[in-house]
Amino acid sequence: MEGNMKAKENFTKVLIHVILILVSITMLVPFIWMILTAFKTVTEATSVDPFVIFPKVWRTDSFKEVIRNMNFFVLYKNTLLMIFFRVLCAVLTATMAGYAFGRLHFKGRDFCFSLVLLQMMVPAQIFISPQYIMVSKMGMLNTIFGLVFPGMVTAFGTFLLRQGYMGLPNDLEEAARLDGCNIGQTFLYIMAPLTRSSMVALGIFTAVFAFKDLMWPMIVNTDKDMLVLSSALAKMQGQYAAKFPELMAASLIACIPMIVLYVIFQKQFIEGIATSGGKL
Template sequence: MLLHAVVIVGALAMLFPFAWTVITSITPGAGLTLRPQLWPSDPSLEAYATLFAERPFARVVLNSLGLAVATTVIQLVTSATAAYAFSRLPFRGRGVVFAIYLATMMVPLQVLIVPLFAELRAFGLLNTYLGALLPSFASAFGIFLLRQAINQVPRELDEAATLDGAGHGRIFLSIILPNIRPALATLTIFAFMGSWNSFLWPLVVLRDPELQTLPIALAGLQGQYTTAWDVVMAGSVVSVLPMLALYLIAQKHIIQGVASAGLK
């Protein structure tokens, strides 16, 4: 059938650039010869060796990993606590506060770049990991996601715990959190992915090559090795692999998280 042919041809078009990236990365001198080789005559890992020898690339990978893990943990904590307040702790003006929280999602990062840069410079936080982390300490998206999940947890569970003498801290930790694991998993993936792939803010705040993250270092590689495409593609492979691993493990969560966002 025609539609099936579309699916198959399209899938090849999706996969080919990935395959070509890997092939190029093991083709010494790719980009120097006029005719690209579909398979290298002498495949080698030379480009990877160059990559890790000439730039603090191992450090860059660790930077990205560390920042992604830290962002994820911090956002899980700040989102879960705020979501609990918005779901379970009534107070005057809560609706307004929640609307303000959500409105922050609409503000593009570009509007904040200049003042944020000036602010973090005043705090002496340029070229620090903390400076890279601070703007993503809280995520309105994460708060919204977890609040939806907490709203689904039956209130009878809280009430029973209250009768047993549990306070809000206990209810939060031992009743709410275990009951919203799937939403926590979804947020973990999105937070990690967001940090791992983020570009504009790290580009602005992390100028020191030792502190840079993968996307920034990759963009820099391209300037440095204008014709050594094997090295640039090796860098791309290294930067895609962890995300790919996470994707293969959590594919269901990721796709369902996105799909449900469009339904409503």
């Protein structure tokens, strides 16, 4: 009987690992294809021969052309500024709102939090028109702050940080009160530092979302000097419609910041997700 149980457990583990490997391969194949295509010629990239997987000669001509024709310094500057301010605003507001919803008791708290959750269920596209009108009236079109505006406060961030605070023991606040700390001091010096992993996770989520956001930058920025990487790549498709190596080379260069970000903060990202999801 025990042998059958162990055999079932081993089979389940093997099956789970096989599924995870297949999912990983499915996710990696497009990225690997992008890398290989960036070093191919146009003929190789558009070939229907299934055996033309690797380039015959690893060329860097595509990278040289896109670097020469695209001002990556300006694109990176605009993109990184947008990401920095979005992350800063999102983490600050979510940290305070999450603490209020997760640890404080006030009339109407649950109702207000239900409105936050409701906002998460509404498609983001619905808010584009009113947000554009607000940004236009404030004179923030073709500016970095116009790009930052929609991501300053996030319902998901509030929810994520609330879960992080709810996972902390009540003894911490009671001990702080006995030591003479008020609500602000308890939040600033005790509770907030303990949710650092959740903050990092939110920061990474916000950075990735801001990096891949295409619709909003295309709407609020028409000045070529204010383009970000996503909108520049979208506009580039018209110029290099049939030149897949150049498109993939530009996409690969654009991916560098997110790859570096994930490599640096991988541990904190996983810890933040595990901690925040520990208590619902």
